Amino acid sequence: MKVAENKIAQWFLIGLFLFSPFLLNAKMSSGNYQIFADGFMDVGGSDMNSANYMMVGGGGEVGMGLSDSANFSLRAGTPAIDREPAIGISLSSDSLDLGVLSSSSTSSVSNSLQVFSNSHGGYVLKVYGQTLTSGANTIDEIGAVAQASSSGTEQFGINLVANTIPLIGGAPVLREAVLDADYGTINQFAFTDADTVATAAKASTDSFTVSYIANIAGGTASGLYQTTVTFTLTSNF
Secondary structure (H helix, E strand, O other): OOOOHHHEEEEEEEEEEEEOOOOOOOOEEOOOOEEOOOOOOOEEEEEEEOOOOEEEEEEOOOOOEEEEOOOOEEEEOHHHOOOOOOEEEEEOOOEEEEEEOEOOEOEEEEEEEEEEEOOOOOEEEEEEEOOOEEOOEEOOOOEEEEEOOOOOOOEEEEEOOOEEOOEEOOOOEOOOEEEOOOOOOOOOEEEOOOEEEEEEOOOEEEEEEEEEEEEOOOOOOOEEEEEEEEEEEEEOO
């Protein structure tokens, strides 16, 4: 028996986790002081702090900044030196609502995701979770191989690009990151547990818009469907 579609709704939560296999730190220190970087120059300084301010400075340096090749990364100049390896991840909203689902149209919603890593080895961004579930009933996940959105067919998926069908998402702002093809192709969506969605081979700061879509079939059971989707960021220190 076909169940009225206006009784089908769902919600889900987004989780974030950071992983760092290990941290490296070389420093000169005593019980009260620490020098974490030296420079060969006429003048210079780093970690010049008071109770309310911090200053990183240098003088007489010919070149500063980050230089990369296929196998090496060089941070030149006092301002370019990182005190410690670091990674970060943030999400604009941790609770999203796809509203009332219909077999005649696609429901979609999005949020923004920002990540960074100062590791010369870059990072791996993965997604974890299960498909939308209501008790024993589920809405089929698209899987690891991307598909187009198709009304009237059970689907739950995501991608990280700007789409036209449906009209949702935004172009990512990438420095070094590369999107997995299944999550980085316009109007194509995928979702499966523990999938890699983006990687960076060098230090990088990147911004993504994550788009979520849901479709149901005419015979999909009514209920409150929900899931928890978790993004993890692992740096390659």
